[in-house]
Amino acid sequence: MTSPFNIYSEIGSLEKVIIHRPGKEIENIYPDYLEALLFDDIPNLRVAQKEHDQFAKALQSKGAEVLYLTDLATEALKAEETKKAFIKDFIKLSQLTHQEEDKVYTYLYEYLADREPEELVNMLISGIRKEEVKVETDLVLPGLIDSNKPFYIDPLPNMYFTRDPASIIGHGISYNRMDHTARKNETLFMKYITAHHPLFSDSDIPQVNDDKSRFPIEGGDILVLSQDTLAIGLSARTSPEAIEILFKKLRSLNSPIKQVIAVEIPKKRAFMHLDTVFTQLDTNKFTVHPAVMKIADDMNLYILRENSNRQVVVERKSNLIETLKSCLHLNELELIPVGDGQAIEAAREQWNDGSNTFALAPGTVVAYDRNYVTNDTLKSYGIDVIEVPSSELARGRGGPRCMTMPISRKNSL
Ligand SMILES: NC(=[NH2+])NCCC[C@H](N)C(=O)O
Numbered sequence: 001m002t003s004p005f006n007i008y009s010e011i012g013s014l015e016k017v018i019i020h021r022p023g024k025e026i027e028n029i030y031p032d033y034l035e036a037l038l039f040d041d042i043p044n045l046r047v048a049q050k051e052h053d054q055f056a057k058a059l060q061s062k063g064a065e066v067l068y069l070t071d072l073a074t075e076a077l078k079a080e081e082t083k084k085a086f087i088k089d090f091i092k093l094s095q096l097t098h099q100e101e102d103k104v105y106t107y108l109y110e111y112l113a114d115r116e117p118e119e120l121v122n123m124l125i126s127g128i129r130k131e132e133v134k135v136e137t138d139l140v141l142p143g144l145i146d147s148n149k150p151f152y153i154d155p156l157p158n159m160y161f162t163r164d165p166a167s168i169i170g171h172g173i174s175y176n177r178m179d180h181t182a183r184k185n186e187t188l189f190m191k192y193i194t195a196h197h198p199l200f201s202d203s204d205i206p207q208v209n210d211d212k213s214r215f216p217i218e219g220g221d222i223l224v225l226s227q228d229t230l231a232i233g234l235s236a237r238t239s240p241e242a243i244e245i246l247f248k249k250l251r252s253l254n255s256p257i258k259q260v261i262a263v264e265i266p267k268k269r270a271f272m273h274l275d276t277v278f279t280q281l282d283t284n285k286f287t288v289h290p291a292v293m294k295i296a297d298d299m300n301l302y303i304l305r306e307n308s309n310r311q312v313v314v315e316r317k318s319n320l321i322e323t324l325k326s327c328l329h330l331n332e333l334e335l336i337p338v339g340d341g342q343a344i345e346a347a348r349e350q351w352n353d354g355s356n357t358f359a360l361a362p363g364t365v366v367a368y369d370r371n372y373v374t375n376d377t378l379k380s381y382g383i384d385v386i387e388v389p390s391s392e393l394a395r396g397r398g399g400p401r402c403m404t405m406p407i408s409r410k411n412s413l
Pocket residue numbers: 037038039158161163164183219220221272273275276396397398399401402
């Protein structure tokens with residue numbers, strides 16, 4: 001069967017998208033581990049869920065089908081052997097660092113193995129608190145595990161940023177090797193979903209990257225700009241090695257992707273992924289952070305292509321607008337600055353993901369309502385902005401694009 005995936009642009013009319021409604025994992029974020037869990041504050045779960053439900057409605061408003069990751073995972077783990085294999089892989093990936101790992105492993109495995117898939121999926125995303133596992137006094141487990149940590153299995157609070165752990169490129173999928181331990185287990189869900197959910201399991205899906213790689217790459221850095229061009233952020237989270245390996249793999253699979261523009265961005269938290277400073281709104285319109293805009297004619301851009309001997313050749317460029325125009329065959333291109341280009345507004349609104357818009361169709365995007373300066377600017381450029389509330393969702397430092405994993409878009413623009 002042909003691939004169920006079809007992503008050849010950032011803006012083609014959205015057909016199907018995978019999201020995750022934040023759950024108990026958010027309430028398992030606790031102050032000592034905020035930084036390790038990549039959050040700046042603890043969102044109010046009930047409000048975050050309401051906001052997320054409105055976000056889902058906004059995605060559906062133009063006809064897209066919204067699929068929930070937990071539903072897909074629950075169905076994917078229906079078969080007993082699959083469920084058991086998943087538990088084993090999950091425990092192995094979790095940070096159980098004690099030397100006598102085997103005992104910990106066995107104990108947790110037994111605790112989890114009898115659960116129904118739905119409960120299991122929710123438990124593993126939420127994290128497993130030490131107190132919820134009844135440990136008999138003669139068991140060795142309590143002494144084996146780092147006693148300062150209140151969890152046997154850490155929560156996955158970043159799960160609602162479905163953009164990052166796996167990415168659809170054309171008909172294929174990249175299982176991303178996440179840069180931080182806190183996010184490594186997220187990719188496993190996507191691997192099991194694609195391998196075992198009936199929507200995907202009978203299909204022939206090209207795998208364009210393996211999360212077992214040593215070199216990190218995250219979905220927030222990967223932008224599919226056209227049928228033959230990707231832009232990938234060379235960022236705090238994505239390595240040059242991973243970009244080249246991905247490109248070579250695409251070429252070896254004869255993908256229509258013929259060029260990758262590696263875009264170097266500052267390696268700091270506010271700019272963690274390319275999509276936090278640069279997203280596409282329409283065929284020839286992008287939002288961009290003014291700090292990037294300022295240096296738009298003096299950037300480090302590397303275009304990877306193949307020569308006639310099928311070797312990778314890299315061309316260096318420095319002008320963002322000219323490079324995009326030539327790679328995308330556009331005569332005109334507008335970069336629209338976040339925060340109307342004003343320093344404080346831009347910094348504030350970019351921090352709250354003002355440039356992390358998500359396109360439902362060319363010229364129609366979902367954006368956080370709090371970033372009103374940016375949104376007004378986008379409207380003045382003729383963009384239809386569907387605004388969603390974001391008081392709590394934004395605390396995870398991700399916006400509408402981060403919260404989506406589009407799996408199918410119409411090709412015609
Ligand atoms: N595509 C994105 N920009 N994702 C944002 C992810 C935010 C998340 N807290 C992290 O640090 O990983």
